[in-house]
Amino acid sequence: MGGANDWRWMLGIMAVPALIYTVMVFRIPESPRWLLSIKKDLPAAKNVMLRLGISNVDEAMAAIQAADLHETKSGISSQFFSSKYSVVIWLAFMVAFFNQWSGINFILYYAPEILERAGLAAKDSLFNSISIGAVNLLFTFVGLYLIDRVGRKTLLLIGSFGYIISLSLVAWAFYAGAGAGFLLSFLLLFIASHAVGQGAVIWVFISEIFPNKVRASGQSFGASVHWVFAAIITLITPLFLDKDNGIFKDNPWPIFAFFAFMMALQLVWVLTKVPETKGVSLEELEQRLVKE
Numbered sequence: 001m002g003g004a005n006d007w008r009w010m011l012g013i014m015a016v017p018a019l020i021y022t023v024m025v026f027r028i029p030e031s032p033r034w035l036l037s038i039k040k041d042l043p044a045a046k047n048v049m050l051r052l053g054i055s056n057v058d059e060a061m062a063a064i065q066a067a068d069l070h071e072t073k074s075g076i077s078s079q080f081f082s083s084k085y086s087v088v089i090w091l092a093f094m095v096a097f098f099n100q101w102s103g104i105n106f107i108l109y110y111a112p113e114i115l116e117r118a119g120l121a122a123k124d125s126l127f128n129s130i131s132i133g134a135v136n137l138l139f140t141f142v143g144l145y146l147i148d149r150v151g152r153k154t155l156l157l158i159g160s161f162g163y164i165i166s167l168s169l170v171a172w173a174f175y176a177g178a179g180a181g182f183l184l185s186f187l188l189l190f191i192a193s194h195a196v197g198q199g200a201v202i203w204v205f206i207s208e209i210f211p212n213k214v215r216a217s218g219q220s221f222g223a224s225v226h227w228v229f230a231a232i233i234t235l236i237t238p239l240f241l242d243k244d245n246g247i248f249k250d251n252p253w254p255i256f257a258f259f260a261f262m263m264a265l266q267l268v269w270v271l272t273k274v275p276e277t278k279g280v281s282l283e284e285l286e287q288r289l290v291k292e
Contacts, residue, residue: 033282036064037212067212067283080217084291088209091274091289092222095205098266099198100229102163103259106237107187108132113241114187117252118173118180128184132191136199139192143200151278152201152208153270159197160267166190167260174253202226208277211286 029052035045042061049057081089107114111129147155166189173183202222210218240247240255248254277285 032061033064033212036061037068063281063283064212067286080214080221085210085214085218087289087291088211088218089221091209092206092218093225094269094273095198095202096222096225097229098262098269099202099226100233101259101262102194102198102266103167103190103233103256103262104194104198105230106233106255106259107190108136109234110237110241111187113243114252115180115184117243118183131184132187135188135191136195139195140199142192143196146196147200147204148278151276152205153274153276153278155197155201156270156274157197157267159193159199159201160263160270162189162193162197163263164260164267166193167256167263171253171256171260174251174256205277208280208282209275209285209289211290212282 029048030044032045032048032052035041035048045061046057049060054060111132115128143155166186169186170183170190172178173186206219206222207215238246241249241252243249246252275285275288280288
């Protein structure tokens with residue numbers, strides 16, 4: 001708006017979606033698994049399942065109760081850092097690790113600075129950083145539409161290829177001095193790849209792979225890894241990008257080349273280690289991924 005209070009508006013406007021979210025939270029039902037496994041409230045669990053449109057409620061409840069009984073009889077521990085959970089812990093760690101080493105928060109947080117380095121004026125770079133947010137929002141909905149249709153692993157693969165192509169070409173654009181429009185196009189492709197792939201998958205995937213007894217701890221662990229690495233990247237970025245003292249102050253192309261390399265590693269990991277969880281019940285996933 002061209003005024004001294006612009007930054008206050010930029011911060012304050014975020015209260016609007018936060019308020020909408022707060023109101024909508026009151027309509028979120030309790031987890032039927034929590035109601036069954038922890039509260040032992042069968043009628044409430046059944047009501048939630050009916051609200052969610054589960055076709056065979058009695059069968060679903062029996063499966064959850066059978067999984068609880070199996071955990072008890074087999075001595076599955078509620079201690080999170082246990083060898084029994086090593087596979088799912090590593091899956092959660094790696095998906096959160098690669099999420100941040102794609103460079104997503106580096107680009108989202110420092111978009112105006114990056115676009116200025118590409119030759120855009122300060123006002124133009126701020127406006128174009130808004131287009132990055134708009135693409136992120138749009139393709140998040142695309143990811144939400146596809147996640148139960150094509151699967152989590154498939155979206156991670158699509159996202160990985162999109163990451164590698166877009167980040168490599170952004171690195172080349174900086175290296176070769178290509179135009180700002182060219183660079184912005186592939187930054188937007190990067191954002192779209194993230195929103196469809198990692199951005200849509202990570203929180204669903206982390207919530208699916210952990211057994212009932214440690215699901216809360218597992219989701220907390222995955223989220224913590226995600227934000228710890230986000231903080232690390234935010235902390236070290238000025239060391240590389242600062243226009244006066246940054247290591248790559250003259251041309252930041254090696255940063256994007258590094259992120260592209262990390263996404264090539266993610267592609268290998270997805271192909272070799274990530275299970276497809278689409279259409280698989282939480283109880284069946286537990287049998288596959290947790291060691292007896």
